[in-house]
Amino acid sequence: MTAETAETAIRPYRIAIEQHQLDDLRDRLARTRWPDQLPGADWDYGVPLPYLQDLAEYWRTSYDWRTHEARLNTFPQYTTTIDGANVHFLHVRSPEPDATPLIITHGWPGSVAEFLDILGPLTDPRTHGGDPRDAFHVVAPSIPGYGFSGPTSQLHWDYRRVARAWAELMNRLGYPRYGAQGGDWGSGISRELGLAAPTRVIGVHVNTSPTFPTGDPATLDTIDRERLDTWARHQAETSGYTAVQATRPHTVGYALTDSPVGQLAWIIEKFREWTDCDSSLPEDAVPRDHLLTNVMLYWLTATAGSSARLYKESARNGWTEATPSTIPTGMAVFPHDITLPVRAFAERIDNIVHWTEFDHGGHFAALEQPDLLVADIRTFFRSLADGWSEV
Numbered sequence: 001m002t003a004e005t006a007e008t009a010i011r012p013y014r015i016a017i018e019q020h021q022l023d024d025l026r027d028r029l030a031r032t033r034w035p036d037q038l039p040g041a042d043w044d045y046g047v048p049l050p051y052l053q054d055l056a057e058y059w060r061t062s063y064d065w066r067t068h069e070a071r072l073n074t075f076p077q078y079t080t081t082i083d084g085a086n087v088h089f090l091h092v093r094s095p096e097p098d099a100t101p102l103i104i105t106h107g108w109p110g111s112v113a114e115f116l117d118i119l120g121p122l123t124d125p126r127t128h129g130g131d132p133r134d135a136f137h138v139v140a141p142s143i144p145g146y147g148f149s150g151p152t153s154q155l156h157w158d159y160r161r162v163a164r165a166w167a168e169l170m171n172r173l174g175y176p177r178y179g180a181q182g183g184d185w186g187s188g189i190s191r192e193l194g195l196a197a198p199t200r201v202i203g204v205h206v207n208t209s210p211t212f213p214t215g216d217p218a219t220l221d222t223i224d225r226e227r228l229d230t231w232a233r234h235q236a237e238t239s240g241y242t243a244v245q246a247t248r249p250h251t252v253g254y255a256l257t258d259s260p261v262g263q264l265a266w267i268i269e270k271f272r273e274w275t276d277c278d279s280s281l282p283e284d285a286v287p288r289d290h291l292l293t294n295v296m297l298y299w300l301t302a303t304a305g306s307s308a309r310l311y312k313e314s315a316r317n318g319w320t321e322a323t324p325s326t327i328p329t330g331m332a333v334f335p336h337d338i339t340l341p342v343r344a345f346a347e348r349i350d351n352i353v354h355w356t357e358f359d360h361g362g363h364f365a366a367l368e369q370p371d372l373l374v375a376d377i378r379t380f381f382r383s384l385a386d387g388w389s390e391v
Contacts, residue, residue: 008172013077013088015069015148017300022065025260025299029060032261043272043280044237047265051281055268056261059292068113068293075119079148080172082165085157088148089141090115091173094123096135100202100381101175103139103166103193107184107208108245108307109267110364111147111297112140113290117370122377133385134378136179141169143185143310147297151306158313159185163192167200176200179381183207183365184339185310188319191350194327203353203384205330205377207365209341211322211349220344227340234338238273241266245308246315253305260299267295274363276336286367322349330354330380332373334361354380 037049075090090112093099102122106114115138121128122136142149144157144165166189170178179202180190187206194201204210213228220228244252256263268282268291275285282291298304329350331341335358346352356376361369 007081010078010080010172013079013148015072015077017065017069021300026060028260029056032056032259034261043269047269047272052261052265052268055288056264058288059260059264063289063292065293065296068289068296071116072113075116077148080169082168083161084154085144085152085165086149087141087144087165087169088112089139089169090119092119092123092138092140094135094137096124096126096132098133099123099135099137100385101139101170101173101178102136102377102381103141103170103178103180103190105141105162105166105180105182105186105189106143106146107182107186108146108310109270109294109298110184110186111294112142113293113297114364114366115140118366118374121370121374125378130378134382136377136381137175139170139173139175141166142297143189143307145306145309146303147301150301150303152309156313156317157310158317159189159310159319160192160196160314160317162310163189163196166193167197170197170200177202179203179205179384181205181207181377182210184363191322191325191327191329194325194329195323198327201327203328203330203381204325205332205354205380207332207334207373207376208337208363209339209346211346212320213342213345214320214322215342215345215348220342224342224344227342230338230340231342238338241270242311245311247312249308249312250305253308256298256304257302263299263304264295266304267291267298271364274336274338275368276334276360276362285362286364290367324349326351328353328384330376331356332365332376333357334363334365334369334372335359336362338363354383 075092077090079088122138125134126132145152180193182190187208187210190204191210194204271282278284329352365373
């Protein structure tokens with residue numbers, strides 16, 4: 001690690017939620033004022049009332065935060081201050097001394113809780129039936145404004161500023177060369193990290209499209225045209241959250257910070273729409289307790305509004321404008337994602353050296369298909385192993 005000052009110090013962190021916060025949550029859930037429900041209304045109107053009532057009651061009476069808090073605390077955690085913002089991160093070093101440093105980034109409405117099932121296989125493949133040469137030292141930060149990195153206290157924390165903060169974080173941790181991986185906002189942040197630190201980033205692996213598809217649709221083949229249509233349907237039918245968070249994040253933040261059921265509905269809708277569900281229930285793709293742990297990281301930290309600000313700041317700083325990148329890039333394509341990459345467009349602005357099409361899985365790959373995601377990350381970075389060294 002680099003020499004520390006009071007400003008750059010890396011501080012050990014342990015999650016310890018006070019009991020009164022959990023008691024307050026249960027009290028609020030018990031006193032929820034429920035809206036009406038139209039007869040026959042399904043998910044296309046939003047989260048159905050009977051489903052949400054059942055999930056909220058499970059949250060109140062059966063979900064045990066302390067179990068999941070303890071699991072999170074099995075991984076080494078730290079905080080540091082970068083560019084005026086508190087940054088919380090998991091830092092799990094591999095027992096393999098020659099492991100590849102890797103920074104992995106979540107998105108919205110995700111959190112570092114997404115990664116709990118992949119940290120072991122990534123850092124210690126020998127114990128998890130893999131090749132020790134595929135080991136990683138993993139850094140998993142919470143985006144400023146999210147979870148235990150939140151809330152932010154300054155304007156202009158867009159995804160490009162987050163990428164620059166990640167470059168500084170990896171420098172402080174003593175990693176001169178490293179890989180980057182992410183989904184949702186994490187894909188764009190990881191790509192931008194390659195642009196911000198091109199001599200340090202050996203490769204970028206993403207499991208959602210890191211850029212908006214732009215180009216002439218007439219040049220596309222059938223598959224890419226269908227994926228462009230998927231983007232269009234998403235914009236027309238399921239992107240209301242984007243419009244709200246990119247324009248008035250504080251207004252929606254009041255409601256979500258005051259009402260746990262509101263926060264639950266705002267997030268759970270996306271897990272139903274963006275995952276590979278066998279039926280209409282998001283827990284067909286992600287276990288119910290995993291869903292609630294992710295929601296808890298927003299609720300307990302009161303970061304609904306500050307996490308939404310990432311949309312506002314990024315939108316006004318040109319989030320649809322992508323600078324071409326020469327960093328080796330790998331794409332893991334899960335078919336039920338709502339931001340499927342359009343390959344012909346992606347290859348025009350990124351140095352695509354690896355592309356994997358899976359036949360199942362969705363937007364939250366680390367939660368839905370951890371084994372497939374881990375295997376693809378290993379394959380991608382293994383292909384780059386001869387092209388870099390830490391010295």
